[in-house]
Amino acid sequence: MAKPGFDATPGDVEGPPAYVRPMSDAAPDALPETDRPLTQDGPAVRLWLIDASAYIFRAYHALPPLTRKSDGLPVGAVQGYCNMLWKLLKDMKGADGPTHLAAIFDHSEKTFRNALYDQYKANRSAPPEDLVPQFPLVRDATRAFGVHCVELPGYEADDLIATYACKVRDAGGECVIVSSDKDLMQLIGPSVVMWDPMKDRRLAEDAVMEKFGVTPDKMIDLQALIGDSVDNVPGAPGIGPKTAAQLLDEYGDLDTLLERAGEIKQPKRRETLINFRDQILLSRQLVRLTCDAPAPEPIDDFRVRDPDPQTLADFLETMEFRSLLRRVGDGKLAGHDGSAFAPARPAPLSAPVISPRYAPQAVSADVEKQSVDHDAYHCIRDLADLDAFIARATEAGVVGFDTETDALSATHAGLCGVSLAIGPNDACYVPLTHEHPPVEGAGGLDFGGDTDARPPLDQLDKPTVLARLKGLLEDPGVLKVVQNGKYDLAVMARRGIRVAPIDDTMLISYVLEGGLHGHGMDELSRLHLGHEPIPFKSVAGTGKAQKSFKHVELKPATCYAAEDADVTLRLWRILKPRLATERLATVYETLERGMPAVLADMELRGIRVDPARLRRLSSEFGLRMAELEAQAHEIAGRPFNVGSPRQIGEILFGELNLPGGKKTASGQWETGAATLEGLAETHALPRVLLDWRQLSKLKGTYTDALVAAMDPQTDRVHTSYQLAAATTGRLASSDPNLQNIPIRTETGRQIRQAFIAKDGHVLISADYSQIELRLLAHIGDIPELKRAFKAGIDIHTATASEMFGVPVADMDPETRRRAKAINFGIVYGISAFGLANQLGIDQGEAGAYIKTYFERFPGIRTYMDATRAEVRSLGFVSTVFGRKIHIPAIASKSGAERQFGERAAINAPIQGAAADIIRRAMIRMPGALEAAGLETKMLLQVHDELVFEAPEAEVEAAIPLIKRIMEGAAEPAVALSVPLVVDARAAKNWDEAH
Structure with a gap:
């Protein structure tokens, strides 16, 4: 936003008169009498000012959408704000905490800066629709927690923060600004600091110098030069923070720099500073904060106080934040030694921040009433301690489990180690292979080796520990509770331990609230426990400085790892009972619980690829790309970067003047695939560019990436499956992604030919035939489609015959193609516009096709109408197997978003049921193959297809068994009214088997 200055002079400003007083000029005696009670019996005033607007937006963007269950009111930002504010209130209760506290809000968008520059913040879009009704609720929350709210029409929150900070500082007090906004850094000085609540970091003069290369007193000049795209402050074009800092360091200040601009040797900088002088000076007015805004309320009103218990309880109960209500209790906060804001506070890496207990009792039956106490965790380095913990876990019958790698x-x-948890704060970490971190030497990082004189770390022998843990982790009488346990199961399976039985909190959450939010541990912890887990970066660092977990010291490693197991077990105790009460236990047990073990085995097996073929394809693709690039240059009449959207736009619309050009918000021509496809009908260059892009994607995403991902010892690639990625239950594949290789193009087929079976084996591809259309026929009860499927007639031919009155025997390919496009389009809610684009016909004709389709198949319209009504009423739809798929967009105030939600709701029961069926087949498949005495193994799942590797001698036995399991996967839960059909064949490579 805009910022004030301590060096302002009357000639600089055309704003309110109070805008011009330098902060350093005020004396305590000059303050109005009503503003002078800045001392009390004891220490001087310590005022903390919360940048509430920043808190709101951070809470909104950090957490998933959340609505109040009773009426659907959006409350996600309010809940996040409350959690952040409560944490701040706890952390401030130390010896260096505040005597006075206030939250400062923006009142409105229009301020006096708009009179200076009518384009100020003109580029900002309106806040999200679901955030707007939460603004007043956040103010209510602030008051409920006993914190004063301050705002003033015509002024930004930053101006009020500056004004109060100046008053306190000039009266001999101290001020802490709770924010990380760079616009406020100009206020930093000997008695004013900032606190970044997200990073638990104190920001003083050294932090500003480190980040921007200038001291706080030069921040106004620096911002005047660099401008601010967020607030539409123009600045000096082409001058960034680094250049601005260099100029200010050389010339001292902005005024001197502008006066001596003609001396600058670099022509571009010199011309910019001379030509844009007035714009730069205007920018300085915009970024300078006023320290003399009319203070709406006296500082003495901001005295720190505990919230009123009844007021706080009533507010949290009204908002339905019952988990937070239980943790907050009566809102009373006990003091403790130190403060999160004390300058000498240790860094999080050496001593992770530990929240105090919310309640005095050490043990509580309600896990939500106990805060996470990292000091209570044990680092086990003695066999007797390990045996004792294992014995207690065995006795308990349930243990949280996690691995660190x-x-x-x-x-x-x-x-690196394993962590176990038996109860709240009753958790341990067993380090196994931690090492001393490498030391920086003259030749770079030295990993020690035989020359490392440091004593070995005190940890147990890995084989011994694994032998002890095997009994616990494989004990059928002890439930292992995991979070995203597929990973941990695979890690332990490689070490000879088959972890079972398990419950997975990620999958329980996915069943309960799929579509409402993510299901990672950190997000679930914030949502259900109100606890922010230790970030990985706080113990391992980030970027180039990030170290392996095995190099993390044992104390922070224990806090981080044991917390994972502890939080996972707490989540299980909250979420698992809901499966029964919400009648979703069967969904979890039959569709989710068995999947981690199945997928872990598939990932460990991997699939073999032919590296020589892939490298040859990469070379061929590269040569063809070079030919296409030369062809593009020839058509354009000059060379250009065919991989640059900007240059492509300039060629197509700036030089060739092709029609239909549109610019993006950044001012660049739109050159996406849809744009190029449209242009390719009338000009050769777009088609060449599309072909080049396709080859570039195949080369980078597959042929090059597969070789890089391949295990050089086995020539196998090991994809990773995400179980809770899509709301419908579909799996996702990554590292590498094997689910999006083109099927029908020649280049896609060539890539699939590089997936091969090991010697003496073949690949079997088993693929459901038109499963979603079959499910549409069943779910929508469409007689015409049912008859066709039962008779084994080609469904697209049957649809074309029904729609266009053409006998099946006389069906031509083009008519069938049109029926096929409509069949699949209807499932995905296709519009007349979309169908017209697919078929290359006008929109009116496409609309007539869709109308005819619904007339011939009225059951489909009935299904769609019923589904729309269901999702509007409930906010979710369900598959025939009971999976709930929440559609938050259906409650949006935006008509376009609601329509999107309706289309998603229509497709979700169909796509979700298909996903459920293949999950049921996958869970049954390993046992069926083993029971038949077959060595055939399942390797891949790609949407409606399963890929197996089988000994050549087993093919005749394996294929019928695979087809039987897949075709009967819906039973006995659902008796489908149409048959499921699986096409399966065997070959040496994936393409030939498909």
């Missing part, structure tokens, strides 16, 4: 890939990661 040195890599993200479960198929290759080294095991």
Whole structure:
């Protein structure tokens, strides 16, 4: 936003008169009498000012959408704000905490700066629709927590923060600004600091110098030069923070720099500073904060106080934040030694921040009433302690379990240690392979090796620990509670331990609230426990400085790892009972619980690829790309970067003047695939560019990436499956993604030919035939489609015959193609516009096709109408197997978003049921193959297809069994009124088997 200055002079400003007083000029005696009670019996005033607007938006964007269950009111930002405010109130209760506290809000968009520059903040879009009704609720929340709310029409929150900070500082007090906004950094000085609540970091003069290369007193000049795209402050074009800092360092200040601009040697900088002088000076007025805004309320009103218990309880109960209500209790906060804001506070890496207990009792039956106490966790380095913990876990019958590794890939990661939890704060970490971190030497990082003189770390022998843990982790009488346990199961399976039985909190959450939010542990912890887990970066660092977990010191490693197991077990105790009360236990047990073990085995097996073929394809693609690039240059009449959307736009619309050009918000021509496809009908260049892009994607995403991802010892690639990625239950594949390889193009087929079976084996591809249309016929009860499927007639031919009155025997390919496009389009809610684009016909004709379709198949319209009504009433739809798929967009105030929600709701029961069926087949498949005495193994799942590797001698036995399991997967839960059909064949490579 805009910022004030301590060096302002009357000649600089055309705003309110109070805008011009330098902060350093005010004396305590000059303050109005009503503003002078800035001392009390004891220490001087310590005022903390919360940048509430920043808190609101951070809470909104950090957390998933959340609505109040009773009436659907959006409350996600309010809940996040309350959690952040409560944490701040707890952290401030130390010896260095505040005597006075206030939350400062923006009142409105229009301020006096708009009179200076009518384009100020003109580029900002309106706040999200679901955030607008939460603004007043956040103010109510602030008051409920006993914190004063301050705002003033015509002024930004930053101006009020500056004004109060100046008053306190000039009266001999101290001010802490709770924000990380760079616009407020100009206020930093000996008695004014900032606190970044997200990073738990104190920001003083050194932090500003480190980030921007200038001291706080030069921040106004720096911002005047660099401008601010967010607030539409123009600045000096082409001058960034680094250049601005260099100029200010050389010339001292902005005025001197502008006066001596003609001396600058670099022509571009010199011309910019001379030509844009007035714009730069205007920018300085816009970014300078006023320290003399009319203070709406005296500082003495901001004295720190505990919230009124009844007021706070009433507010949290009204908002239905019952978990937070239980944790907050009566709202009373006990003091403790130190403060989160004390300058000498240790860094999080050496001593992770530990929240005090919310309640005095050490043990509580309600896990939500106990705060996470990292000091209570144990680092086990003695066999007797390990045996004792295992015995207690066995007695308990339920144990939280997690692994820590040195890599993200479960198929290759080294095991650093394991963590176990029996109850709240009753958790441990068992380090196994931690090492001293490398030391920086003259030749770079030195990993020690035989020359490392440091004593080995005190940890137990890995084989011994694994032998002890095997009994616990494989004990059928002890439930292991995991979060995204597929990874942990794979890690332990590589070490000879088959972890079972398990419950997975990620999948329980996915069943309960799929579509409402993400299901990672951190998000679930914030949502259900109100606890922010230790971020990985706080113990391992980020970027180039990030270290392997095996190099993390044992104390922070214990806090981080044991917390994972502890939080996972707490979540299980909250979420698991809901499966029964919400009648979703069967969904979890039959569709989710068995999947982690199945997928872990598939990922560990991997699938073999032919590296020589892939490298040859990469070379061929590269040569063809070079030919296409030369062809594009020839058509354009000059060379250009065919991979640059900007340059492509300039060629197509700026030089060739092709019609239909549109610019994006950034001012660049739109050159996406849809645009190029449209232009390709009338000009050769767009088609060449599309072909080049396709080859570039195949080369980068597949042929090059598969070779890079391949295990060089086995020539196998090991994809990773995400179970809770899509709301409909579909799996996602990554690292590498094997689900989006083109099927029908020649280049896609060539890539699939590189997936091969090991010697003496073949690949079997088993693919459901038109499963979604079959499910539409069943779910929508469409007689015409049912008859066709039962008779084994080609469904697209039957649809074309029904729609266009053409006998099946006389059906031509073009008519069938049109029927096929409509069949699949209807499932995905296709519009007349979309169908017209697909078929290359006008929109009116496409609309007539869709109208005819609904007339011939009225049951489909009935199904759609019923589904729309269901999702509007409930906010979710269900598959025939009981999976709930929440559609938050249906409650949006935006008509376009609601329509999107309706289309998603129509498709979700169909696509979701298909996903449920293949999950049921996958869970049954390993046992069926083993019971038949077959060595055939399942390797891949790609949407409606399963890929197996089988000994050549087993093919005749394996294919009928695979087809039987897949075709009967819906039973006995659902008796489908149409048959499921699976096409399966065997071959040496994936393409030939498909």
